[in-house]
Amino acid sequence: MQPRITCVPRDYYNFDTNIVAKGLLGKMLVRVLRSSVGPIRLAGIITETEAYGGYEDPASHAFRGLTPRNSIMFGQRGFCYVYLIYGMYHCLNVVAYANKKVAGAVLIRSIYLIEGIKTMKIFRKSSRFKDLTNGPGKICIALMIDRTLNGIDFTDSQSCLRIEDGIKAYRIKANKRVGITFGTELNWRYLMVGDIDYPT
DNA sequence: CTACCGATTATCT
DNA sequence: GATAATCGGTAGT
Numbered sequence: 001m002q003p004r005i006t007c008v009p010r011d012y013y014n015f016d017t018n019i020v021a022k023g024l025l026g027k028m029l030v031r032v033l034r035s036s037v038g039p040i041r042l043a044g045i046i047t048e049t050e051a052y053g054g055y056e057d058p059a060s061h062a063f064r065g066l067t068p069r070n071s072i073m074f075g076q077r078g079f080c081y082v083y084l085i086y087g088m089y090h091c092l093n094v095v096a097y098a099n100k101k102v103a104g105a106v107l108i109r110s111i112y113l114i115e116g117i118k119t120m121k122i123f124r125k126s127s128r129f130k131d132l133t134n135g136p137g138k139i140c141i142a143l144m145i146d147r148t149l150n151g152i153d154f155t156d157s158q159s160c161l162r163i164e165d166g167i168k169a170y171r172i173k174a175n176k177r178v179g180i181t182f183g184t185e186l187n188w189r190y191l192m193v194g195d196i197d198y199p200t
Numbered sequence: 201c202t203a204c205c206g207a208t209t210a211t212c213t
Numbered sequence: 214g215a216t217a218a219t220c221g222g223t224a225g226t
Contacts, residue, residue, distance in 0.1 A: 050207065059207070061222095069222055087219035089208050107207055137208050179207055 008163045010155045013077035013096040017051035017104040018188060020096040024049050025192040026169035029111050031143040032160045033119075040119055042143050044111030044133060045166050050177050051188040053097065053104025058182035062103035072151055073103035080152040080161060081105050082145060089137030090146050094154055094163070109136050109178070109189070170194065 008027055013020055024046050031042040052060040053073065061070040061083070072081045073095055081093040093105040111133045113120065120142040124132050133139045140146065145161065154163045171194065174187040 052207070061207080064223085067223070083207085084221065086206060086208050087221070091207060093207085105207095109207085135208070177207070181206085 005157070005164050007155050007157050008078075008165065010076075010078040013094065013155075015097055017053050017096045017106055018190075020094070021049040021051040021106045021188070021190050022169075022172055024094065024106060024108070024163070025172055025190060026167045028114070028164040028166035029108065029139075029143075030162050030164055031116075031145065033144060034160075040116060042116035042120060043164075044113040044115075045192075046108055046110075046163075047112050047192045048108075048110035049190050050107040050109055051104070051190070052093075052107060053102065055102060057186070057188075059177065059180040059184075060104070062105075066103075070103065073105050075151075076153075078153060078155040080149055080154055082140070082147050082150045084147060085137065090140035091136045092140055092143075092145055107136060108139060110134050110191075111139055113142075 012023065027046050028043055029046055033040040053062055057063060062073045066074050069083060072079055075095065077095055079095045081095055082090055085091050092108045095105050097104040113129065113133055120132050121127050123144060124138065124142050126132060133142045149161050152159050152161045154161065156162060169192045173191045173193045175189040175191065176184060176187055177189045
């Protein structure tokens, strides 16, 4: 009998993106790669997120309405939104509180690695644990995520990219969002605060 | 069709 | 702290 691992259900994402951004702290981000030696499982605890969207967020990709790129943000909650940034990096988001009029998503900015660290060191061309996944672009390199995964269902336990139940985030800190030029006054960036000791 | 620039990172000083 | 790398989405001609 295998232990029962459950994905975060779709209803979980039917709230304001700020609620979801905080709620995702402590959850497990899981990536499964197919390989000749069988599936490789990469996983980490989500430790930093940012909320985007709602009615008045000029920093949101959906702020100016539906476009080909952001269409997934107007679709099903709990789906994956991946986009290319600065011509060379990818950012991973979860669609939340989305409907045809109001779109929203949560950017996953940092995770604490649990499984598949050796593999991720190879992808990242780095051996420093701390530097492997402490940024949105780095996460996508470490987990081999690109736009081909746009539209994947995070709530499906069969998905090659999904979010499973994790640990409880006891203390959460809110900060200003990073790397944006509008909406900078909002404290919509959330960090899980704890006693994490990073191995070297 | 063209021009601008971004939810970033690595690598300098 | 500053900046180059690099490309497609978006808006405007």
